[in-house]
Amino acid sequence: MTRKTSDFPQRNTRLPPQEPRLWNWAQNAPLADKKQILQPESERHLCELVAATSGKLRVMGSRMSPGRMLALSNANDRLIDTSRLRGLISHDADSATFAGGTPLHEVYELLTAMGRMLPASPGVIDSQTLAGALATGTHGQGLYQSSIGDEALRIRMVLADGSVEEFDRQHPWFHAVQLGLGCLGVVTAVTLRTRPSAxxxxxxxxxxxxxxxxxxxxxxxxxxxxxxxxxxxxxxxxVWAAREATDEERAQYHANHGDPLIQQETSDAMNQTIDQTLEHMRNDTQIRDENGKPFRTVTRFKDFSDVTGDVYQVFCRGIATPQINVEIAIPLARAGAVIARIKRWHAENQPHLHYPVILRCTGASESWLSPAWQRESCFFGFVVYYAEDGSLSAEGMAFLHEVEKLLAEEGGRPHWGKYFDADLYDWSSLYPQMAAFREVREALDPQHKFSNAFSQRLLG
Structure with a gap:
């Protein structure tokens, strides 16, 4: 089966200085003409813009998602830029409320300054907006937590008619709003549970x-x-395995003025493996800059050592670089069988990988459309980097297609903010609450103002 080229688009590496279109972050999909962008100054201004728009609306944050999540189809459609709707709104002893357009790194910095943290572990990249993280189900690692959206206590949205509504955990539609795919309204504020920093x-x-x-x-x-x-x-x-620090370790960390405490003793056990991986990457991408971002994402595994720090210092270590990233959640109970299947397939086909298979487990999520809904899950992540000219290796694309097909057969649910082949999934079977989500959408947005081609195909 040949992979549809639209699923893995080539990256545009030569956008002209006066490019009239806005592209997603990876520059592999145009989203809209720049004249179609709305940039509200306040929630009230946003209400006016939404009410006055006759075409479709989509909401962009950091534009990290594939183009299908954001792309517009018609000239009278509009893309909402929420970058001015950001910052800490309020906080109390156990929670903090942030504007929806606040980047995650600002959320983490503000909480850290207050001696607080989210109960949910962060993802490796922290440039997404808070609303974007909720809309796509951004998650961290560890069975004793789930997605960032699962720590939400209240979510405030501007609806399709320009009105404002707030949803708390007692609201019957809260678990739809927690992960709304940008289809229910514009998230303007999120109240999150917090706990003392650890x-x-x-x-x-x-x-x-x-x-x-x-x-x-x-x-x-x-x-x-x-x-x-x-x-x-x-x-x-x-493998990285983290526990809360002992009293002695905390004392050493604070004596280091709150900077990560990196053990001097290092291990070179991964060095040969990393060198081989880098060689495959060089051959496939023809990128010669040894300090380029793709290479730095792999070389950091060489000469590794243990580290003590807060959760953001330890786990927000990602290096944002354009790539095709596929991530599929499997029921944790099926993880062993899936690993065995991948081993067999790999032994038969011997593909060369740019990056290792990433394994992150989470606890069950309450969000109706979360890949981890009501089940402990293991997220299998796969990465192929773009070549210098913006192309993708045929071997890399074939690997991603085959491994996604394998995981889909095992009941996998794809990460909404990453790449996937929608034809592989029976959404209603994977998400028993899909019909209930559609009912919420019909109630909040009966004209489907917040839809585009992808969401309309998904939700009907």
């Missing part, structure tokens, strides 16, 4: 992939937070 010690190790299925469960049951990178070519796994 310090973690993250232990890093390199182990064999022979017992990965069993080890994955052990890491996630025994540690507060855990993440693993699996290199099938070398049958090796790099």
């Amino acid at each position: 310090v973690y010690t993250c232990f890093k190790n390199a182990v064999s992939g022979d017992s990965l299925a069993e080890d994955l469960l052990e890491w996630n049951r025994n540690y507060a937070l855990s993440k693993a990178w699996w290199f099938p070519d070398e049958n090796q796994v790099h």
Whole structure:
């Protein structure tokens, strides 16, 4: 089966200085003519703009998602830029309210300054907006937490008619609004649970992939937070497992003026594996800059050491670089069987990977459209980097197609903010609450003002 080119579009590396169109962050999809962008100054201004718009509306944050989530179809459609609707609105002893357009790194910085943190672990990239993170189901790592949206207590939205409504946890539609795909309204404020800041010690190790299925469960049951990178070519796994720091470790961290405390003793156990991975990447991408972002995402695994710091210092370590990223959530109970299937497929086909398979587990989510809805889940992540000219290797695309097909057969649910082949999934079967979500959408947006081609196909 040939992959549709629209699923994995080529990156435009030569946009002219006066490009009239706005593109997504990866520059692989045009979203709208720049004249179609609305930039409200306040919630009241936003209400006026929404009420006055006759065409379709989509909401953009950091434009990190594939183009299908945001792209407009007609000249009278509009794209809402929420970058001016940001910042801390209020806070109390156990919660904080942020404007929807606040980037996650600002959320984390403001909370840290207050001695607070979210109960949910962060993702590796923190440039998304808070509303965008909720809309796509952004999550971290660790079975004892789930998505960022699961920490929401109240969500305030501007609806299709320009009115404002607030949804709290007692509202019957709250679990639809928690992850609304941008189809229900414009999120202007989110109240999040907070807890006192904690310090973690993250232990890093390199182990064999022979017992990965069993080890994955052990890491996630025994540690507060855990993440693993699996290199099938070398049958090796790099694992981070973090627990809250001891009194002595916290004292050492604070004596270091709150900067991450990196152990001096390092391990070179991953160095040979990383060198081989880098060679595959060079051959596929023809990128020669050894300090380029794609290479830095991999070389950081060399000469690794344990670290003590707050949760954002430890886990927000991602390097944003244009890529095709596929991430599928599998029921945790099926993770071992899926790992075995990938091992067999890999042994038969021997694909060369730009990046290891990323394994992050989360607890069950309450959001109706969350990939982790009502089940502990393991998210399998796969990355292929763009070549210097914006193209993608045929081998890399074939690998992504085959592995996604395999995970879809296992009941996988794709991450909404990443790349996937919609034809592989029976959405109503995967999401038993899909019909209820459609009813909420009909009530809040009966004219489907907040839709585009993708959402209309998904929701009907």
